[in-house]
Amino acid sequence: MDQWEEARQKEHEQIEEAVTKNGGNRPAPTVPQHWVRLRIATGTSGGGICALLLARALHYRFKPASAKAGHETWAANPFYSVWVDDIDISHFLENTDLVAQAGGSPPAVAALLNGKILEAIAEKGLKYCPAEDQAPLPCRRYVFNPLPIVVTYTHLTGVPYKVVFRGEAGRSEYFINHADYIRFYADYVGAPTFDPRAAAPDGKHIGRPPLPWTNFAQYALGTSAFPVGLPARIVQRDADNYKYRFVYDPASASYEWLTPDWANFCSLEPGTPPYQFAAVDGGCTDNEPIFLARQVLDGIGGEPAKLTSTETNRAVILVDPFADAPKTSIPADSMTLTSLLAPTLAMFVQSNRFATADLVQFLHPEVYNRLLVTPRRSNPAPGGAAPAFLTGGDALCGAGLGGFLGFMSAEFRHHDFMLGRRNCQAFLAWSLTLDKRNPVFAGPRPAIGVLPPGVTIPEGECPVIPLYGTAANIEPEPAWPNKGSFDAKSLEPALEARAKEMLHRVPGFLKFNEIEELGFAAVRGLLAGKISKKVIEKIESEMKGKALL
Template sequence: MSTQAPEQRAFEIGLVMAGACSAGAYTAGVIDFLLEALDAWEEAKSTGDPRVPDHHVLIRAVSGTSAGGIVAALLGMLPFVERAPVTDLAGAASVDDVANGDRNLLFRSWVKNIDVRGLLNTSDLHREEGVVPSLLNGEVLERIAEAAVAEVRGATLKSVPRPPSYIANPLQIFVSFTNMQGIPYLIRMTSACGVQGHWVTSHAGCAHFAVYGSGSDLPGDRPPGAIAVNGEDTVGFSTLDGWDWLRDAALASAAFPGGLPARPFRHCRAEYVDAHWFGLGNLPIPDSAMHIAPMLPFAIGSQSPQFWCVDGGLINNEPLDYARAAIAKSRGANHSSDARLADRSLILIDPFPGDDPTLNVAPTPVRICSLRWCRCCRSCARTHNSSRRRWRKHSTTPTGAGA
């Protein structure tokens, strides 16, 4: 009779990072501390101390919007670069005095290399064009993103440190953005007046990446629809390794309308032509697929159509659905919410958690109706905003559970 303990399956985690504007520095700090804690835990387990919990956790997927999208992209780079946690932040007199500040990609990107002087610089204004792209100078974020990509590319060409055991290989990253042009769909119907059907436009965009080499396990299969980053045969080839694609998605996700310039993003045409609609996170889950072909006259002949995008928070500020679908699909059908039975969970990092304003006012009919009407209008605008007014004059959509 064998006395060997059965192998424990890892408790899987999906990290979700909400839009946060400059409070992305808060989100970055949470991620920095989380990785520091996981590193310390792994080191403690290696000592064999029976007092140390010996179970295993695995970060399977990360999703982010706006500032959260930038942190998600940086998290995908951290396994390859030097990782030194920021420590004596409270005792530092300035950002230059923070221990490990120069050795921490998150701290450099969110604190040290960005300030209001750079954002108010006018180097992005060109007199000959006569155009003001945004209130703030978006070139600052471009330089920070370029520096991060250059660092991770340089690291992958060297002997990178052993990747952490608590990150999946590949790590799935979802970056949401708002497609200003939108993807038009025609829901075909039969009509006596010759109308083809009902036109709708989807402005909700998401780029799905699979970063290879992020964890110590052997690389798994590429998830359906994911853009491979740092694939085995692409290291050293900047046009193939996918890091530029991840950078562009993060910048598009954080393009706050008016505050920062709109960003171009070039997506795979197949992601729209072959896409299926699903009930959970719009990912391939068996027996829930529905195919509706988009109408893409502007992209015919192009394998990578380009769209102009702005902040993903306009549509989906807390992209829980993508990370939830990723960890739900990674295993069987055990989706128990009982803490004693669950083997996976989401962690939402949101510097500005929302709350229901109707709970903080006296329950008079006028106040409740006014607040509900404003929330309904906001929800409709987020869900059904269309750039082609001629397709419809009015749109009213029920919201909430059971709608």
């Protein structure tokens, strides 16, 4: 978008100069003149982190982390820095979260992995401020101002709602909503001063840099707190935000307010400390907050976006790295307790996600107002193995272990990041298209570039966002990491040390007596070693499944 804007501005200046110097008729522009605007960014878990990072990074100009750039440029990119350089399993296996402070007792176990590194990463990312030669832009006109940023959470205690039922006992029924979200409004240079009337009343205003974004790490940490694996987080917000919750009532064809049961929830009395709640990964209850995006695009009670290529003027773009087909059955020989734990957890998560999905869109499978960006690459298996292309999680190194396999190796993460750039470029060039007769276009239509074998664009359509400058340089498909590029056994000492430190808490938890504690101490090291080897076996199994071992 920056490159397109620069090309348009440069051509405008050239035309003005030519008219001023030579007079005569004004030449027609060759750069497309229509406008595309970023209206909202919303996400959960890693997507929530990206939305918050985007809100910060849009204040600045930073160099793209293209495949041809060196590591110095990559490291200066706020997204590459967070997702490739900073997140690594070595930090998650440190025991700094389990070591007692001077004179204190050992802290309780908060999660299987150490989450302290995430606090440092979040603070660094949300205070991003590049060097002086990459100063803030005067204005990014394609960014709506103020830009809504909506991040979802799984609220562990939930928001209670009371429904009165008639009966002798006179009791009410309570329903708890655990799918929560927080709305922010990012204010950008070059636009009028922030006007609260342009924002929903439950929104939190984010000031323009260099104002510090204090206490913002909690919002990134809360949406990405993978249950059990990473520590749950305390998130703070204004309790008044929950007054702005509503639902559409088809019986009255109107919106009705949803009022929490304040007596069993929190106090709204003046002087009451800010409301806090325990949060885990928002993906447990609302993994794809499409509805929240549509609410902004269409307006409350507004007309939904048109569906066709010739009419639609707005769309939700969903970026989903793990857009994989679901498993359809559980084998009869996998009915043991340990075998059912993972499917049972997945069942609860998927059920919650279905309840928050944009269900009405299921009725219209062929539309132009929602689009999907998901990984795609050639099959790296030798000998032309089928299928020719891998998609979704199959195309990513880091998709194994529930998305944690990428933490094992910077090489895995680099591949996935660069594949994401290639796939996003391809999406803009070949997938984000509309009919040339659509009224959104003005002036010359974007040109269709050279299409690779097997790729077609529907007749009469053209890209919505043209690629100019560095954005037009074709991103190559990254090489699949060599087998054995990461040695899982190198983690054995750290895994064993962490397991041993966690097992050290078992006697106190189970109230062992002195003899029992001595007996457990004798086998603690053995158990830690067994656990370490089991984890390594699982990592190696996932790597073999992806031809990484």
